[in-house]
Amino acid sequence: MGGHLNINHLLFLGHGALWTIGLSLIALGGGGVAGFVIALARVSSLKSVRLLSAIYVQLIQGTPLLVILFLGYFGLAAVGFQLSPLAAAGASLTLYVAAYLGEIWRGCIESVPKPQWEAAEGLALSRTQRMMKVILPQAIRIATPPTVGFMVQIIKNTSLASVVGFVELMRSGQIVNNSLFEPFAIYAIIAVVYFAMCYPISLYSQRLERRMGRGKFNLAPA
Amino acid sequence: MQQDIPSASIVSLRDVQKSFGSLKVLDGVSFTVERGEVLAIIGRSGSGKSTALRCIDRFERVDHGEIIVCGHRVDSPDVNLRALRQDVGIVFQSYNLFPHLTIEQNITLAPCSVKRMALSQAKDLARKVLAQVGLEEKLHAYPEQLSGGQQQRAAIARSLAMQPKVMLFDEVTSALDPELTVEVQKVIERLAADGMTMVMVTHEMGFAKSIADRIVFMHRGKVHETGPASILTSPTTPELAQFVGTADLKS
Numbered sequence: 001m002g003g004h005l006n007i008n009h010l011l012f013l014g015h016g017a018l019w020t021i022g023l024s025l026i027a028l029g030g031g032g033v034a035g036f037v038i039a040l041a042r043v044s045s046l047k048s049v050r051l052l053s054a055i056y057v058q059l060i061q062g063t064p065l066l067v068i069l070f071l072g073y074f075g076l077a078a079v080g081f082q083l084s085p086l087a088a089a090g091a092s093l094t095l096y097v098a099a100y101l102g103e104i105w106r107g108c109i110e111s112v113p114k115p116q117w118e119a120a121e122g123l124a125l126s127r128t129q130r131m132m133k134v135i136l137p138q139a140i141r142i143a144t145p146p147t148v149g150f151m152v153q154i155i156k157n158t159s160l161a162s163v164v165g166f167v168e169l170m171r172s173g174q175i176v177n178n179s180l181f182e183p184f185a186i187y188a189i190i191a192v193v194y195f196a197m198c199y200p201i202s203l204y205s206q207r208l209e210r211r212m213g214r215g216k217f218n219l220a221p222a
Numbered sequence: 223m224q225q226d227i228p229s230a231s232i233v234s235l236r237d238v239q240k241s242f243g244s245l246k247v248l249d250g251v252s253f254t255v256e257r258g259e260v261l262a263i264i265g266r267s268g269s270g271k272s273t274a275l276r277c278i279d280r281f282e283r284v285d286h287g288e289i290i291v292c293g294h295r296v297d298s299p300d301v302n303l304r305a306l307r308q309d310v311g312i313v314f315q316s317y318n319l320f321p322h323l324t325i326e327q328n329i330t331l332a333p334c335s336v337k338r339m340a341l342s343q344a345k346d347l348a349r350k351v352l353a354q355v356g357l358e359e360k361l362h363a364y365p366e367q368l369s370g371g372q373q374q375r376a377a378i379a380r381s382l383a384m385q386p387k388v389m390l391f392d393e394v395t396s397a398l399d400p401e402l403t404v405e406v407q408k409v410i411e412r413l414a415a416d417g418m419t420m421v422m423v424t425h426e427m428g429f430a431k432s433i434a435d436r437i438v439f440m441h442r443g444k445v446h447e448t449g450p451a452s453i454l455t456s457p458t459t460p461e462l463a464q465f466v467g468t469a470d471l472k473s
Contacts, residue, residue, distance in 0.1 A: 118281060119318035119377075123332035123384060124307035133331060137322045 009176045016172025017193050023158045023168055026090045031097025038102025043109050060099035066160050068092045073164035089161035108143040149205035152198045232257050232388045232419050238287035247273045249443035258417045262424055262434035269440040271423045275390050279310050292387050311386030315393040317373040319365035326361045329380045351379040355409045371402030375409050391422035
């Protein structure tokens with residue numbers, strides 16, 4: 001049944017690949033903003049804020065993304081909040097990415113040497129000024145390679161959105177396979193497309209890491 | 223509340239105690255620093271001298287005792303830290319310039335952010351304080367492009383730009399080789415000559431002798447001996463005699 005792989009199938013897969021990229025960007029954008037808030041909360045001077053954000057991170061990191069997706073799509077629907085597959089996938093990935101990026105960035109903020117905080121404190125800068133003008137600019141440099149590296153995880157994890165019926169690359173592969181029954185060929189194509197998206201980002205992350213490793217701060221003179 | 227402190231004292235510590243865990247680092251430390259005075263705190267590693275200095279700027283909280291700095295009750299839990307730190311400048315052993323900012327930006331950051339100074343005015347100030355430490359030409363350099371001695375001088379300039387009433391120096395030449403040590407010491411000598419009130423923790427006995435109006439020798443968390451710089455040549459306690467002796471042998 002089904003016939004052979006043709007241009008329409010490939011276009012369909014291409015469309016799915018675009019949604020994989022789209023969903024990745026949604027996850028990175030939403031998770032990035034929320035993750036930034038989490039990172040700041042994790043180093044807050046208020047103990048309750050630190051505790052709440054730590055609980056959030058532990059909860060999300062201790063839960064499979066698949067379960068979060070099921071909760072967001074099937075779970076919420078059962079209690080009366082029917083989300084579209086895109087909204088459910090976007091929200092679940094945002095929650096997931098926020099916890100991981102928040103943790104990565106907390107580490108980056110804390111890896112700025114403590115004397116930098118003290119020097120800023122000694123100059124009478126307020127806590128917000130110390131964070132915005134002294135610590136974050138340095139933390140962002142440290143954070144760039146691991147953040148780019150984490151993008152690869154996000155792209156690969158969007159494939160889980162296929163289970164809630166969101167037609168990204170993986171789901172479009174399943175749909176094509178349902179009509180062609182050539183799982184090896186089709187899933188090999190899917191794998192190659194994922195690899196083609198992820199590998200350049202991995203390479204770029206490694207290059208950033210090497211560049212950062214050479215000198216702590218390679219800034220051109222103003 | 224405390225009227226018994228002489229009004230001229232810029233810094234005054236009375237019976238200050240501080241423990242880290244079970245280790246008593248400061249065990250009843252008292253001393254005062256008058257306006258325009260240069261006080262050098264000397265002593266072995268672990269004698270509590272750096273901790274005493276850091277208490278003045280409230281980088282360490284004391285367990286007991288009273289610290290008054292430029293009228294601020296530093297030992298009080300509701301001391302205005304930002305007001306205190308506008309009056310007190312501190313320079314560290316490891317310079318701690320901000321690596322992502324040029325020397326000029328390092329210097330203008332606090333005046334612009336804390337004192338709301340206009341940027342153009344702050345830039346003039348940066349040039350002025352850099353001239354004071356002999357580094358005008360490094361205005362647009364980044365810290366990593368400077369030698370250790372130059373970085374430390376830039377850090378002093380950054381502190382000066384806030385026009386502090388007292389400056390604290392925490393072993394500022396300990397990370398420098400002898401040649402660079404001298405260039406930083408010259409800058410500090412010039413500040414002393416200009417009448418800046420200073421408290422410095424130092425291992426350089428020769429420098430302490432030449433610049434300090436008064437010496438505080440700390441030993442086991444206590445002020446063991448204090449007096450004019452001449453106590454370094456004629457110590458009255460065996461501990462100071464031994465410390466000065468071994469310090470001489472080292473240099």
